[in-house]
Amino acid sequence: MHYRSGPVLAWPRFPSRRVVAITIAITIALAAIAPAARALDKQGAAHRNDGAAGPAQPVPGLEVSGQLFFGVLPYNPSYAARPDNTGHALLRCGGHADINLLGERLFVPLDLNLFSDGDASPVRPSEVDFIGGLASAWDVPGGSAEIGARAEVDTNADGRAARLGGRQAYADVRGRYVVSLGRQLPAITSALAQGDVAGWLTLGWFAWNPTYYARPDNSGKALLRYAAHADVSFWRHRLAILADATFFTDRTANPVRPSELDLTLGASLALGPWALQVAFERDMPTDDRGVTRLVQQMVMVQGSWSFAWNATGRMP
Numbered sequence: 001m002h003y004r005s006g007p008v009l010a011w012p013r014f015p016s017r018r019v020v021a022i023t024i025a026i027t028i029a030l031a032a033i034a035p036a037a038r039a040l041d042k043q044g045a046a047h048r049n050d051g052a053a054g055p056a057q058p059v060p061g062l063e064v065s066g067q068l069f070f071g072v073l074p075y076n077p078s079y080a081a082r083p084d085n086t087g088h089a090l091l092r093c094g095g096h097a098d099i100n101l102l103g104e105r106l107f108v109p110l111d112l113n114l115f116s117d118g119d120a121s122p123v124r125p126s127e128v129d130f131i132g133g134l135a136s137a138w139d140v141p142g143g144s145a146e147i148g149a150r151a152e153v154d155t156n157a158d159g160r161a162a163r164l165g166g167r168q169a170y171a172d173v174r175g176r177y178v179v180s181l182g183r184q185l186p187a188i189t190s191a192l193a194q195g196d197v198a199g200w201l202t203l204g205w206f207a208w209n210p211t212y213y214a215r216p217d218n219s220g221k222a223l224l225r226y227a228a229h230a231d232v233s234f235w236r237h238r239l240a241i242l243a244d245a246t247f248f249t250d251r252t253a254n255p256v257r258p259s260e261l262d263l264t265l266g267a268s269l270a271l272g273p274w275a276l277q278v279a280f281e282r283d284m285p286t287d288d289r290g291v292t293r294l295v296q297q298m299v300m301v302q303g304s305w306s307f308a309w310n311a312t313g314r315m316p
Helices: 017-033 186-191
Strands: 063-075 089-100 107-117 121-140 143-156 167-180 196-208 222-234 239-250 254-271 274-285 296-310
Touching: 089 121, 089 296, 167 222, 186 196, 222 254
Parallel strands: none
Antiparallel strands: 063 089, 063 296, 089 107, 107 121, 121 143, 143 167, 167 196, 196 222, 222 239, 239 254, 254 274, 274 296
16 A cells, blocks of 8 residues: 655645636546556655755754545545455555654655554444654655665454554665656746646565565565656645656565556645645556456545644744
């Protein structure tokens, strides 16, 4: 299982009816052509960095930023509620935080995700996922770069797993390159009513991986992660449409060729620290080395609240 979130944005000046109509049409069209999807980005973007900010600078004192979220999966034919692929997830809640030790030069990213099983108990957690690490972000030509390491543990929380264990865990090293076309080309920002076209590329290596799988049917062990994300935002970042693709490789079958693709398409609306996101996701095998051809897919509606605090009492 693998996961996302959107930017914190300011109150917009509403555009013309024509711009509104075009924006709505684009959003509806993307939702209509989206293939089914599963990826649920459990790891929030570090500092919600979309490349639009200036160079990351060392900042004295403790800073904490992130978000809390709550979501429901109204359509879920096959997205599992536990690491062993049992049940059907109904609710998702949790949070993401970046704890800055030296600004973005050195920070601790933390993520917590809880799921419930609509087949067993709609409220009681059936799975708990925790991700923690250490990372550093720097300004580079054309955008910004992040490098860091993280560890993740996904555990069964209600004792209803089909087999003993029911846990996935790994530690990885990864790099990410973030770009913002609006930062490079101000005309794009103006054309999108103070919006942007942004994205990032990620390459990760599962340095330690006893149980994190390479396919949705829990076969193989993941070795590499390739990921690409793109989003287009409008109206001072109030409305955004996004696409995300994450590939995994199997360290035994083929360490380079993808064994799984997690594809997500969605749209979000933000008002101050509050945001609403709708996503259609699908996780699917890309080779024939799995035990089955299991595909997991769902639709998720999620609300979130973003926050920021530092030791001086001002909001970063």
